Amino acid sequence: xxxxxxxxxxxxxxxxxxxxxxxxxxxxxxxxxxxxxxxxxxxxxxxxxxxxxxxxxxxxxxxxxxxxxxxxxxxxxxxxxxxxxxxxxxxxxxxxxxxxxxxxxxxxxxxxxxxxxxxxxxxxxxxxxxxxxxxxxxxxxxxxx
Amino acid sequence: xxxxxxxxxxxxxxxxxxxxxxxxxxxxxxxxxxxxxxxxxxxxxxxxxxxxxxxxxxxxxxxxxxxxxxxxxxxxxxxxxxxxxxxxxxxxxxxxxxxxxxxxx
Numbered sequence: 001x002x003x004x005x006x007x008x009x010x011x012x013x014x015x016x017x018x019x020x021x022x023x024x025x026x027x028x029x030x031x032x033x034x035x036x037x038x039x040x041x042x043x044x045x046x047x048x049x050x051x052x053x054x055x056x057x058x059x060x061x062x063x064x065x066x067x068x069x070x071x072x073x074x075x076x077x078x079x080x081x082x083x084x085x086x087x088x089x090x091x092x093x094x095x096x097x098x099x100x101x102x103x104x105x106x107x108x109x110x111x112x113x114x115x116x117x118x119x120x121x122x123x124x125x126x127x128x129x130x131x132x133x134x135x136x137x138x139x140x141x142x143x144x145x
Numbered sequence: 146x147x148x149x150x151x152x153x154x155x156x157x158x159x160x161x162x163x164x165x166x167x168x169x170x171x172x173x174x175x176x177x178x179x180x181x182x183x184x185x186x187x188x189x190x191x192x193x194x195x196x197x198x199x200x201x202x203x204x205x206x207x208x209x210x211x212x213x214x215x216x217x218x219x220x221x222x223x224x225x226x227x228x229x230x231x232x233x234x235x236x237x238x239x240x241x242x243x244x245x246x247x248x249x250x
Binding site: 014015017018021036039042043046047050053054103104105106107108109111112115 | 164166167168170174198200201202204205206208209229233236237
């Protein structure tokens with residue numbers, strides 16, 4: 001069985017949004033994804049990491065943990081912060097809902113994660129942090145000629 | 146430094162960077178709003194010719210400019226969308242709010 005795992009810890013600064021999505025894209029490249037699949041993954045990672053930076057740690061720079069695993073053709077992702085947590089997860093996941101209109105957030109972050117990944121699941125505890133779990137099965141390679 | 150915004154007549158042209166995420170949307174917002182305050186602008190045009198990546202932060206910047214210019218009777222438009230950016234636009238409903246110019250191949 002194909003298996004591979006990685007974990008990165010980085011600071012909650014916005015420069016790391018680009019770093020995180022490129023790191024996951026590189027890790028997932030072993031699955032031979034299509035360009036579209038890679039872009040889907042990059043967008044989902046970007047959304048989750050941006051959420052951790054903006055909402056998880058609104059007042060200070062703290063740590064974010066990004067874990068990725070490959071099992072056969074499926075990529076599993078975890079983005080974790082020890083920040084302020086989400087009071088109402090169902091509300092947070094509603095498209096267009098945002099707690100930060102002052103930052104011109106569109107409220108589409110979770111909707112994008114749902115749209116671009118096969119499955120998303122959130123665990124959160126107020127004042128303890130949030131973990132976003134996502135997975136996507138990569139079919140890509142078959143499209144090669 | 147490369148220019149991100151440029152006034153051409155009453156059109157405010159915005160060169161969207163290679164990657165439009167939360168990290169770099171602040172610079173666009175500030176540059177655009179400064180121009181909107183100083184000049185009579187009829188249209189804000191986002192040019193995605195050099196853009197490969199955009200997430201929901203980009204939606205926020207575009208909708209934000211739309212809200213700012215709408216009260217003066219202006220419009221927001223976009224050009225040179227690649228397939229990926231187009232998908233993001235469709236998914237977010239942006240296509241209903243702003244004009245998309247179809248360029249010739």
